[in-house]
Amino acid sequence: MLYKIRTKSEITRLQNVFPKCVTEELERVTYTLDTCYNRFGHDGGYALVAESIADLAEVKAHHIDYTTEPAEIVKQINGFMSVLYLPATEYSVSLIFPESLTKEVIQ
Secondary structure, eight states, X not given: OOEEEOSGGGXXXXXXXXXXXXXXXXXXXXXXXXXXXXXXXXXXXXXXXXOSHHHHHHHHHHTOOTTTSOEEEEEEETTEEEEEEEEETTEEEEEEEXXXXXXXXXX
């Protein structure tokens, strides 16, 4: 299942789904979004948490083409990867996925 997170308050529903390292990364990402954008009524982006190759296909088709968009930051976090994309000025998409799917994303 592909999860889309825009605000820190949305992380609560994932705390029993993903390990703490993933929810902590989501807290870091949404802190920036909430602080810099959401509280002013602006859309600064979102985080996506993918669990499978099918989820990555959905990301590529509907959110960001990670095969052509350059990654700004790539981070390994305890069996998961976190990749930040900035496809437009001050708009971000953070993609978090199991490290086992790295070959699908980072080419």
